[in-house]
Amino acid sequence: MESSLSDEALMLAAAGGDLAAFEQLVLRHQESAWRTAYRIVGCQREAEDLAQEAFLRVFEARDRYRPTAAFRTYLYRIVVRLCLDHLRKRRPLATDGLAPVDGQLPAEQQAAESERAQAVRAAIGSLPANQRTAIVLRYYEGLSGRETAEAMDSSVKAVERLLARARKTLEVRLGDFFPD
Amino acid sequence: MRCREAQSKLDRFVAQELTSAERAQVGAHLASCAACRRALASLRWLQEILADAPAPPIPGGFADRIVARARTQQAATARSNRASRFEQSAWKTILFSAARAAALAAGLLLGLLMGRDTWRASPVAAAQQTDLLAAAGLAPLAEWGGDSLAQSYIRLTLAGER
Numbered sequence: 001m002e003s004s005l006s007d008e009a010l011m012l013a014a015a016g017g018d019l020a021a022f023e024q025l026v027l028r029h030q031e032s033a034w035r036t037a038y039r040i041v042g043c044q045r046e047a048e049d050l051a052q053e054a055f056l057r058v059f060e061a062r063d064r065y066r067p068t069a070a071f072r073t074y075l076y077r078i079v080v081r082l083c084l085d086h087l088r089k090r091r092p093l094a095t096d097g098l099a100p101v102d103g104q105l106p107a108e109q110q111a112a113e114s115e116r117a118q119a120v121r122a123a124i125g126s127l128p129a130n131q132r133t134a135i136v137l138r139y140y141e142g143l144s145g146r147e148t149a150e151a152m153d154s155s156v157k158a159v160e161r162l163l164a165r166a167r168k169t170l171e172v173r174l175g176d177f178f179p180d
Numbered sequence: 181m182r183c184r185e186a187q188s189k190l191d192r193f194v195a196q197e198l199t200s201a202e203r204a205q206v207g208a209h210l211a212s213c214a215a216c217r218r219a220l221a222s223l224r225w226l227q228e229i230l231a232d233a234p235a236p237p238i239p240g241g242f243a244d245r246i247v248a249r250a251r252t253q254q255a256a257t258a259r260s261n262r263a264s265r266f267e268q269s270a271w272k273t274i275l276f277s278a279a280r281a282a283a284l285a286a287g288l289l290l291g292l293l294m295g296r297d298t299w300r301a302s303p304v305a306a307a308q309q310t311d312l313l314a315a316a317g318l319a320p321l322a323e324w325g326g327d328s329l330a331q332s333y334i335r336l337t338l339a340g341e342r
């Protein structure tokens with residue numbers, strides 16, 4: 001059942017022992033937590049473990065949660081921390097095969113699309129983890145500069161610089177796809 | 181404004197997150213710098229192709245698995261709270277037994293001292309003995325003058341159990 005309560009109100013209910021409220025939060029945010037983890041670590045199996053772990057950390061800390069920051073940013077922050085810790089322990093980036101392509105596109109376009117999608121994934125995978133994280137939060141998840149900084153436990157200026165450096169690398173790597 | 185700074189602000193320029201002063205500075209720089217205009221075009225292009233790159237669908241049963249683990253954890257927490265209450269009462273029993281054993285040992289020691297004092301039959305020794313009891317925190321033993329020391333400490337150790 002969909003609840004009209006805010007994330008923060010659901011979190012307070014979860015702290016009071018309401019498991020259904022926690023389930024609502026999971027349903028609302030599972031997609032973004034999973035996608036973020038997947039795009040940072042590049043492996044579906046690891047992304048599932050990390051995103052699940054993030055929600056369980058939220059659950060464990062439910063008594064200590066204070067609605068000072070938006071729940072969404074709070075969750076991103078936990079996902080990001082877990083993923084970066086994980087990558088520090090695991091050096092080489094494992095990547096899955098091709099992502100599924102849109103079945104509606106004509107065959108030629110589909111092939112071109114998947115080649116580009118593949119190149120994008122490889123280029124993003126080659127970035128240093130903190131640059132990749134900034135790209136994922138800012139451009140894929142659509143967080144503001146401030147939210148990205150909060151999720152990365154960093155400053156707006158530092159995030160601006162990370163993004164500028166990442167864009168330079170991506171421009172070079174993906175230059176073939178640039179429409180002149 | 182230099183190119184480096186202008187380019188790091190482009191991202192928030194596009195998202196309209198800059199203050200009006202910053203926005204004007206970046207705008208003025210862009211008007212006079214072809215390299216930064218190219219960087220702006222490439223930023224827009226990059227955002228477009230990133231938005232296009234699909235992510236695999238979330239694994240089936242993802243939310244259910246999390247909730248099941250949370251439920252298990254909640255039950256375990258409730259169990260461990262009960263266990264810690266039990267542990268606290270277990271500790272009380274252990275501490276009480278230890279206190280009783282200590283009282284018993286002190287009693288035996290006093291019995292020995294007493295025997296030696298009786299053998300010496302000295303009034304000074306009797307006074308020292310009372311002081312000794314007070315010093316050891318066992319004043320009740322000294323007060324039960326009528327009973328033998330053995331009876332006293334047995335009474336003391338049993339008193340704790342009631």
Ligand SMILES: [Zn+2]
Pocket residue numbers: 182183184186209213214215216
């Ligand atoms: Zn410039």
